[in-house]
Amino acid sequence: MTDINFSMASGDPDSKGSDAASSSNGELRWDIIELLFFAYRDFVGDADHELEAFGFGRAHHRVMHFVHRYPGLKVADLLDVLRITKQSLGRVLKQLLDEDYIVQKTGNNDRRQRLLYATPKGEALVGKLAGLQTDRINRAVQEIDPAGQEAVRQFLRAMIDRDDPDKVLETIFGSGKKPRE
Amino acid sequence: MTDINFSMASGDPDSKGSDAASSSNGELRWDIIELLFFAYRDFVGDADHELEAFGFGRAHHRVMHFVHRYPGLKVADLLDVLRITKQSLGRVLKQLLDEDYIVQKTGNNDRRQRLLYATPKGEALVGKLAGLQTDRINRAVQEIDPAGQEAVRQFLRAMIDRDDPDKVLETIFGSGKKPRE
């Protein structure tokens, strides 16, 4: 694996011709599309390794993250945020409950609800994973001035669909206040 | 790109995890971690919906994207970029070849190699998907000034691991020149 034939090899069916699609005006943002791919791949990539040691996967991380961030989240809210089915959630949630990373509390007003909370054990794991991701973010941001850092945040917020926000997005966008931490 | 749907996880047992600093000192970047999750979820969601109509999944999108962007890519290079096994790639690639979205050409120097190229049909699909994602990106950056937009790009580049770059990353970072388009 060595020589690379990128961009200059012999036959190159070439083109670009078909960009039609919906960005009627012109240039496609190949650079950002690709940077998002690699950035996200590496951002989440580190984690799988750590999670393996616990016998968990990404699904577990997602659940623990949101339960930690929004204590007392209902199962239904979690389903909205993660956009998966209750059957899928059920599997990972059951493991997290059995292994004591998360606990359920019956709702006060509505006793059908199961409000979710991270245990200290769960907090520890989610914090460790967030630490790794924070390190990467800090490295990435260290040479960017405050205005640029705010531009990054603004960009990310603007990339998110706002049409039918779930509870978590309402918290993030709705009032500007952060859930905690 | 596409699809990359990694979710959110990161973890690395000890390399830096044990420094504890970031995981317990209250400076965790929860906001950016979460924004990245939602931004990426919606970013790839655009393509996912369209792909369904073709009976393809994210794996197909990833392959077509990189073959389109780096015409003449070798199978081995694609494996490096996607970080999957050849058996996994084989399944998707076979479909794309059978359905005429991609073609193979025997290498000139090394006849063992199969250089990959997108067909016009493949170009059309990949362009359509990039159009959807470009629309979202354009919407997101429209109120960000040029300096801020450059900060976004810088941030994304800095989020990417540089230690053992594959051919594509070498092209992206190595010389600063873009592969094409």
Place this chain on the structure above:
DNA sequence: CAAGATATGTCAACATGACTGACATAAATT
């Protein structure tokens, strides 16, 4: 040239984490 290494392909089995559909239970609402 013969021997080995490399690039690719393929068969088979298995894991994870999605999905659908159907059904059960408890608690709230009407």
Place this chain on the structure above:
DNA sequence: AATTTATGTCAGTCATGTTGACATATCTTG
């Protein structure tokens, strides 16, 4: 009392990832 809602669960399927073993063609080397 009847219905709806919130949650849980059984059963089967699909997409996409994994290992391991092995085949073939072709390049590289002793």
